[in-house]
Amino acid sequence: MQRPFYHYLMTERDPHKRDVVTLFANAVYLDDSFPKQSEDYHEISHYLELNGSYLEEMTTFDKAWEIYLDKDN
Template identity: 60%
Template sequence: MNSFYHFLMTERNPKSTDAIAQFANNAFYDQSFPKQSNEYEEISEYLEENASYLPSMTIFDEAWENYKNNKH
């Protein structure tokens, strides 16, 4: 199973104004992002404490739902 970060990178689109695409674009430049994790609590806590680029945790929650629905 791919990590959440790996999934999120498939959502990158520098020209998009979509909130998840913007989250992905910014996470790409976040050197400390927990790239190997697929644990909701770990990623959520990290974002709440460190991700000033994420305007709302609901964007993460929406991206997480997409991640869960796309797991193989």
């Protein structure tokens, strides 16, 4: 079983790094409504499209998702 995307994303948090995935992870950490237990791309993507005002481009999520899949396989 794959770990939730949120759990992976929290490993990317860093107060000093400024790359897009790290900034995304830092913002998600502050989002209390983020679907923390989800492993589903479509569920998270839909959530971000409606609620992810902190995400400038969905390509950042796609990039983070690819890293997530690579690390968990």
